Amino acid sequence: MYFNANGEKVSRARWKEMYNAFKNRQELxxxxxTSRRDLMKMGLLTGAGMLIAKKGLSSRAWADTWGSGSNCxxxxxxxxxxxxxxxxxxxxxxxxxxxxxxxxxxALTGPAPTIAPxxxxxxxxxxxxxxxxxxxxxxxxxxxxxxxxAATVYQVSQQVANVSMSPDxxxxxxxxxxxxxxxxxxxxxxxxxxxxxxYNNLPSDNGGFGINSVSTHLHNAHSPSESDGFPCDYFASGxxxxxxxxxxxxxxxxxxxxxxxxxxxxxxxxxxxxxxEGFTAQNVYKGLVxxxxxxxxxxxxxETTGFRLPSFPTxxxxxxxxxxxxxATTGDLVFDTFNTDGxxxxxxxxxxxxxxxxxxxxxxxxxxxxxxxxxxxxxxYLTDLNSLTTSQPFWQISxxxxxxxxxxxxxxxxxxxxERADVVIDFSKYAGKTIYLENRLLQPNGQGGTTGSVSSxxxxxxxxxxxxxxxxxxxxxxxxxxxxxxxxxxSVSGTPRVSRTFNFxxxxxxxxxINGSLFSCTTARFTVQQNSLEQWYLDNGWxxxxxxxxxxxxxxxxxxxxxxxxSSNDDSWDYSRxxxxxxxxxxxxNSPTGVNLARKDTVRLVxxxxxxxxxxxxxxxxxxxxxCHNVIHEDHAMMLRFDVGTTGDTKTNP
Amino acid sequence: MSEVSRRKxxxxxVAVPFLGALAAHGEETGTRTSSTVAPAHTFAPPLPGREVMxxxxxxxxxxxxxxxxxxxxxxxxxxxxxxxxxxxYADCEGVCPTIxxxxxxVQKILHEQINHEIFIYSMTVKPEQDTPxxxxxxxxxxxxxxxxxxxxxxxxxxxxxxxxxxxxxxPNPEIDKDKARHSxxxxxxxxxxxxxxxxxxxxxxxxxxxxIGFAIPRKFKKHPAINE
Numbered sequence: 001m002y003f004n005a006n007g008e009k010v011s012r013a014r015w016k017e018m019y020n021a022f023k024n025r026q027e028l029x030x031x032x033x034t035s036r037r038d039l040m041k042m043g044l045l046t047g048a049g050m051l052i053a054k055k056g057l058s059s060r061a062w063a064d065t066w067g068s069g070s071n072c073x074x075x076x077x078x079x080x081x082x083x084x085x086x087x088x089x090x091x092x093x094x095x096x097x098x099x100x101x102x103x104x105x106x107a108l109t110g111p112a113p114t115i116a117p118x119x120x121x122x123x124x125x126x127x128x129x130x131x132x133x134x135x136x137x138x139x140x141x142x143x144x145x146x147x148x149x150a151a152t153v154y155q156v157s158q159q160v161a162n163v164s165m166s167p168d169x170x171x172x173x174x175x176x177x178x179x180x181x182x183x184x185x186x187x188x189x190x191x192x193x194x195x196x197x198x199y200n201n202l203p204s205d206n207g208g209f210g211i212n213s214v215s216t217h218l219h220n221a222h223s224p225s226e227s228d229g230f231p232c233d234y235f236a237s238g239x240x241x242x243x244x245x246x247x248x249x250x251x252x253x254x255x256x257x258x259x260x261x262x263x264x265x266x267x268x269x270x271x272x273x274x275x276x277e278g279f280t281a282q283n284v285y286k287g288l289v290x291x292x293x294x295x296x297x298x299x300x301x302x303e304t305t306g307f308r309l310p311s312f313p314t315x316x317x318x319x320x321x322x323x324x325x326x327x328a329t330t331g332d333l334v335f336d337t338f339n340t341d342g343x344x345x346x347x348x349x350x351x352x353x354x355x356x357x358x359x360x361x362x363x364x365x366x367x368x369x370x371x372x373x374x375x376x377x378x379x380x381y382l383t384d385l386n387s388l389t390t391s392q393p394f395w396q397i398s399x400x401x402x403x404x405x406x407x408x409x410x411x412x413x414x415x416x417x418x419e420r421a422d423v424v425i426d427f428s429k430y431a432g433k434t435i436y437l438e439n440r441l442l443q444p445n446g447q448g449g450t451t452g453s454v455s456s457x458x459x460x461x462x463x464x465x466x467x468x469x470x471x472x473x474x475x476x477x478x479x480x481x482x483x484x485x486x487x488x489x490x491s492v493s494g495t496p497r498v499s500r501t502f503n504f505x506x507x508x509x510x511x512x513x514i515n516g517s518l519f520s521c522t523t524a525r526f527t528v529q530q531n532s533l534e535q536w537y538l539d540n541g542w543x544x545x546x547x548x549x550x551x552x553x554x555x556x557x558x559x560x561x562x563x564x565x566x567s568s569n570d571d572s573w574d575y576s577r578x579x580x581x582x583x584x585x586x587x588x589x590n591s592p593t594g595v596n597l598a599r600k601d602t603v604r605l606v607x608x609x610x611x612x613x614x615x616x617x618x619x620x621x622x623x624x625x626x627x628c629h630n631v632i633h634e635d636h637a638m639m640l641r642f643d644v645g646t647t648g649d650t651k652t653n654p
Numbered sequence: 655m656s657e658v659s660r661r662k663x664x665x666x667x668v669a670v671p672f673l674g675a676l677a678a679h680g681e682e683t684g685t686r687t688s689s690t691v692a693p694a695h696t697f698a699p700p701l702p703g704r705e706v707m708x709x710x711x712x713x714x715x716x717x718x719x720x721x722x723x724x725x726x727x728x729x730x731x732x733x734x735x736x737x738x739x740x741x742x743y744a745d746c747e748g749v750c751p752t753i754x755x756x757x758x759x760v761q762k763i764l765h766e767q768i769n770h771e772i773f774i775y776s777m778t779v780k781p782e783q784d785t786p787x788x789x790x791x792x793x794x795x796x797x798x799x800x801x802x803x804x805x806x807x808x809x810x811x812x813x814x815x816x817x818x819x820x821x822x823x824x825p826n827p828e829i830d831k832d833k834a835r836h837s838x839x840x841x842x843x844x845x846x847x848x849x850x851x852x853x854x855x856x857x858x859x860x861x862x863x864x865x866i867g868f869a870i871p872r873k874f875k876k877h878p879a880i881n882e
């Protein structure tokens with residue numbers, strides 16, 4: 001099977017053409033092109049003296065989106081002309097990362113954890129032991145819920161390792177957590193704070209991209225600022241950073257003190273990833289990602305108790321999706337360093353392996369789906385290749401980190417970068433069969449702009465082969481069709497203390513901006529008053545897609561939540577709607593039965609769309625960020641710092 | 655500092671791993687054994703990072719400096735250096751003066767705080783009109799007269815190719831052909847280390863200097879001000 005960067009199947013002849021184009025581009029660069037005559041000889045010059053992208057140089061240029069092919073010189077995976085070596089699908093089993101094991105406090109490497117950062121110089125490195133610069137904020141250590149050090153302690157090492165993504169590619173030299181990408185899965189429980197000693201042991205030799213300074217963000221967590229993985233809190237190789245994750249329900253120090261937080265705000269599926277300012281895309285692409293799961297007395301991980309969701313880990317499986325590009329000559333991972341629009345690969349990975357296989361029993365499973373990008377949006381379907389016309393619905397039970405009020409039966413799940421969905425799939429109806437997880441969303445380029453085109457069943461990109469060939473197993477989980485209740489959506493009604501507007505756009509000189517400004521670590525653009533209701537209007541000014549992520553607290557989308565691509569009221573083609581109140585095929589999905597009636601941490605802004613979100617930033621103080629989670633845009637300054645303080649400002653266009 | 659000693663210095667900056675349990679992991683441990691299926695391809699051996707970058711992005715085309723000197727883009731401009739690249743043109747009244755002023759400030763901060771030679775290269779997006787003399791005039795107008803800051807022009811098609819390769823082109827050709835809207839980003843890189851980043855030329859100079867400075871390996875004796 002051959003695919004192009006859009007995930008479309010192409011003929012072998014077409015793939016050869018792409019492959020040759022790729023090689024020709026390499027030749028072109030290698031040749032150095034020292035004279036006009038050389039260029040003319042290669043047929044690369046127009047009469048006007050400008051370069052042209054002729055067939056065989058860029059087989060899939062920007063023509064697809066912009067009507068011109070003259071701009072395809074933005075690296076090996078730019079312009080959709082990534083042409084990785086062929087890889088055989090369904091050869092490797094889907095890896096399920098092991099559960100991270102705690103260690104004794106005394107087993108930590110280096111000095112004992114301290115509330116203030118340990119700035120003492122480590123004689124072995126000549127620099128401070130710890131990269132943290134702010135003390136663990138009170139009440140850590142001063143509150144019965146938050147002892148210091150935490151009773152549960154982990155140590156992790158960020159280090160380089162050789163990892164296999166396909167038997168048809170060489171081992172890939174990645175940035176990893178403990179030698180794995182994705183790293184181990186942290187399994188935490190509400191009410192049990194943990195401390196992770198996070199060592200940076202990355203080498204300075206990066207193999208072409210990536211930087212050996214890091215800041216690890218626990219995505220979606222209700223974390224104090226100094227443990228959040230704030231982008232500018234990066235630390236050097238040879239240092240550690242002690243991150244304290246309270247694992248407390250939001251509101252536990254503010255509006256829900258008596259109940260130790262609001263159970264309706266319990267999170268389930270989180271992930272951790274590098275957030276190093278300016279280098280997030282390189283470091284995440286290079287492997288720094290992993291799963292983090294939170295259980296509580298309802299969502300227990302045991303199908304005989306609480307909500308009775310399929311038991312972890314046998315029937316509850318986290319899956320990270322990513323796309324990558326590989327060099328045709330060396331087979332090594334390619335990062336398109338100078339591409340500032342967005343990067344697409346032509347190889348699809350689940351938990352770090354290209355097109356793997358998963359063997360399951362004929363019963364219900366909970367899958368936790370995470371789109372890790374870097375720039376691709378997906379719409380995932382179940383596909384039976386022997387029965388393409390039959391819809392294969394399943395149950396979506398969460399949106400981002402939160403269980404929905406009730407399970408909702410859906411034909412597909414759309415995920416922008418960083419968005420998540422937990423689903424329950426009953427494989428008993430597929431006993432003995434093979435089912436594929438298929439991304440049918442066609443995306444012309446890294447911008448994610450003007451997407452919305454959904455391929456026919458079986459014509460998209462097959463990401464995971466699921467073979468229902470394991471022995472029958474008892475199923476004590478609750479059938480989602482009985483519509484069990486999970487959590488109640490907390491109210492966000494009332495008058496916001498302040499309504500702010502944010503315009504996500506591209507500046508006149510190519511910069512990604514929010515309200516026309518660039519990210520700066522040192523400038524807090526506004527200060528939120530802790531525990532007060534905020535309303536933010538997120539406006540996408542131009543023809544690109546931006547998944548917008550807010551740190552520390554979740555929000556509810558009160559207007560403009562996106563629905564599935566390609567649905568009947570999808571009017572993505574209608575640009576006349578610009579600056580009008582617009583609701584991307586999601587006007588009805590805000591109804592009480594829609595999956596968008598949820599708490600979220602990332603809202604997808606499709607081209608020229610807007611959304612309104614409401615939230616309260618509670619319990620913690622300090623610096624946080626909001627940013628586009630197309631990590632290429634994020635690194636090129638589509639991010640802002642905001643602070644949470646005891647008093648806030650009322651800037652409406654910060 | 656000679657090129658050789660600089661290279662040695664870079665190679666020498668490898669953080670000393672801490673001693674203890676984790677050191678047993680070793681550096682290059684694999685986690686998943688490859689499948690037993692025989693591989694379908696034979697691949698060329700992996701390339702060093704700087705070689706990956708050179709082949710992909712840095713053709714060795716000939717350029718001309720504002721002093722009229724001929725230089726090769728890889729051999730003379732980038733090789734073995736820590737560099738800042740930006741785009742400009744002499745008549746630009748938009749973002750260029752801001753970026754030029756910012757870079758002057760950045761250069762001062764970096765030279766004061768970091769004992770390294772950092773080279774700034776400003777390449778014209780209008781090579782057909784920006785002769786070396788015109789660039790020299792621009793440099794003079796902005797009070798730039800040092801060996802660490804060079805303005806570059808060259809054959810239009812080659813300059814245009816470099817502009818595309820280093821990511822200073824806009825994907826929308828309509829925007830791209832309007833030179834007044836040329837990219838306001840600046841690239842910075844440590845060529846021997848294959849470390850390349852981007853920041854915004856119109857950002858705050860203190861922050862730009864810090865960002866660029868952090869990508870230059872050195873002993874982290876002074877933590878960036880943001881974190882103090």
